[in-house]
Amino acid sequence: MKKGVKRSLILATTLLLLSACGGEKSNKTDGDTGKGNSKGQKSSRVLNLMEASEVGSMDTIFTQDEPSVNAQSNVFEGLYQLDEKDNVIPAVAKAMPEISEDGKTYTIKLRDDAKWSNGDNVTANDFVFAWKKMADPKNQANYFFLMDGTILNGTEIVNEEKSADELGVKALDDYTLEIKMAKPVTYFTSLLAFSPFFPQNEKFVTEKGKEYGTSSENIVSNGPFLMENWDQASMSWDLVQNPNYYDADKVKSEKIHFEVLKETNTVFNLYESGELDVAILTGDFAKQNKDNPDYEAIQRSKVYSLRMNQKRNDKASIFANENVRKAVAYALDKKSLVENILADGSKDIYGYIPKDFVTNPETGEDFRKEAGDLVKTNEKLANDYLEKAKKELNGDVTIELLSKDGDGDKKVAEFIQGQLEKTLPGLKINVKTVPLNNSIELMKKGDYELSVSMWGPDYQDPMTFLESSVSTKNKTSYRSEKYDKLIDDASNKYANEPEKRWETLIAAEKVLVEEDVALIPLYQQARGQLVRPGVEGIEYHNFGATSTYKNAYIKE
Structure with missing residues (x-):
């Protein structure tokens, strides 16, 4: 097997790469009312957009x-x-x-x-x-x-x-x-x-x-x-x-x-006042606007997961214990998270490769369907693992959860905190909220225990999700000879054998998510948003950048 990358790589961040919501244009209109049309005229009307x-x-x-x-x-x-x-x-x-x-x-x-x-x-x-x-x-x-x-x-x-x-x-x-x-x-x-x-x-x-x-x-x-x-x-x-x-x-x-814009109520108010042309909504605001004719939910290939750092400041962390990882993984109620907290069309996911992203090269079967559900919510099993962990650690389990300071990020962190503490008596979650750049720096240094992170695909292949978790490339101190060999075989041994490569990648995901529980997939993101009539040409992509604006404009 080839020698891996020696230096640590900055892979897990709360908001990363890359990409992803299903190659399509936002195309709501109220008729041909101005410039910026298909004849190539420019729109002098400023298009007002947001980032989180x-x-x-x-x-x-x-x-x-x-x-x-x-x-x-x-x-x-x-x-x-x-x-x-x-x-x-x-x-x-x-x-x-x-x-x-x-x-x-x-x-x-x-x-x-x-x-x-x-x-x-x-x-x-x-x-x-x-x-x-x-x-x-x-x-x-x-x-x-x-x-x-x-x-x-x-x-x-x-x-x-x-x-x-x-x-x-x-x-x-x-x-x-x-x-x-x-x-x-x-x-x-x-x-x-x-x-x-x-x-x-x-x-x-x-x-x-x-x-x-x-x-x-x-x-x-x-x-x-x-x-x-x-x-x-x-x-x-x-x-x-x-x-x-x-x-x-x-x-x-x-x-x-x-x-x-980090607060959803501010986002909504700016849209209502005409100062924002595309408003990204989550939670109650997404729920309340489901029937709004301006509302749309765009499915994406971005996967949010819980990253569990197994070594912090060169010392074994709480997540070096396999039973702690498995207790948290089986305790999480992902369905409640997406339905009651996000409420923007995002879907609970039980694997790391998203649905409708890549298909079997021989049969055309979707990866997620073929690989099946891994680590389904199971409260009894979660508590069994926690009891084992408490015996091994000689006491209750306390975990620090790192969160960004955006409105949606804080609500997700609060849900995880409350739901895990309720499901797992003897588990304590302390939430640490910091701005984005501070979060990136802490994760770069490995100075965290648990964090909600996102990975968006850089290219259209399962490897874009799986390769970053090999022993020499992840930022969580996860080490697995079995996983490394499967990824190496998919990259090299079976590089020109598509079906064997596909089977190997499915096996690798199972090791990562179910056998070792090196990370916990949470949900496949959807982008719930209000789009002002007349906005055209914003392109949303399934990998690489999320959005491109070369063809975007708003009719005057």
Whole structure:
């Protein structure tokens, strides 16, 4: 089995990557009443949108939170992008890649009219620079694990056995990129549409140093929008049309304004007063608006789970005890959580791979249906495990639950606290509430016990969920030779045997979720929202960025 990544990877965050709510457009209208129509007219009416938390960084290799990935995917552009049906289509690339017969060499021609907002041409060297920067362990990029087992020498580089300069990517000329692969990777082209694989302007990035990506003044863009009035502390910002973008004529909105809104009552009130055009609702507000003609629930492929850190500050935590993990897993009433607390269309889930995300390559059967339900709620079994744990630990069990400070996050944490303490006498949950960036930092350091985390798929394959839990890549100190071998077999031994690979991935999920209970899947998220009549063209994606706005506008 190949040597794993030595350095810890920043994988679990309360709000991560990546992505996901089922490739479709929000398309509510009240008739053709103004500009911004299919004939390509611009809408001067500002589209007012929201995010649930701040943008952490605009450096594409240093973030996994959803607002950052969304912003990056509208301000920058990679070789490929997703259309409204989640098909991978050319962006900076002129066409789909030429792939060698053995699947190990990609040759990609770039368009010659793509420019940075400072007037520089976007070249193949911009991709080479960004990818080597991502691969280099000294940079501690959030997604440098994506180089492991994909691009040639990626594994050796992240293990500090080779220099980042040896990564298997080079510019054959200004507009031709060659990628050498360590092995065939069937999903690699879709991965190239994901923000960590976007280009970076080497001269600008080097000049800015550590300040790059920290404010509007420290960004140079190559996508449909420029980001204005933003820094890392901002609670609002603007996306304005990038005049240097090669496809600027097709960008529908001149300006899109964002506000960070953490309280659902504030969100609803702003929508009612006409100051917000898309309002994301949860809980009672979602329940009360189910019959509102403006309401819609969009199914997504994001999975929320409980991350149980087995080692805190280099010492075994309460979750090093398997019976504690199993007691919590079997005690959770996920159905009550989604129906009574979230109430936004999210579904309780009993596995880590979401429903309607990926299907068996031979039969077309959905992964979740074929893999079945794992760790169904069972109060008696949960208490049996707790009693075993209390004997092993010589007393009652106390757990700290880390939560972000958003309204929805706090309500979920309070539900988990109350429900577990009621179901498991002798269990005590203390909730620690912090802002998003503090939560990310605590999880990066491994200074937590229990946290509600989200994972959105980076590409359309079960491995996007499962690979991050191998012993060398997870941030929870979970170690399993059995799980590691199954993932390695799926990646290498069965790489060209689709059915055996599929069976191996199902077996791996069972080990992770049921045998070892290394994490506890909670729910598959839906996005419940009110959409103002006249809003068109917002595209929601099943992997990669959640939302893109190139075609978005509101009729005047």
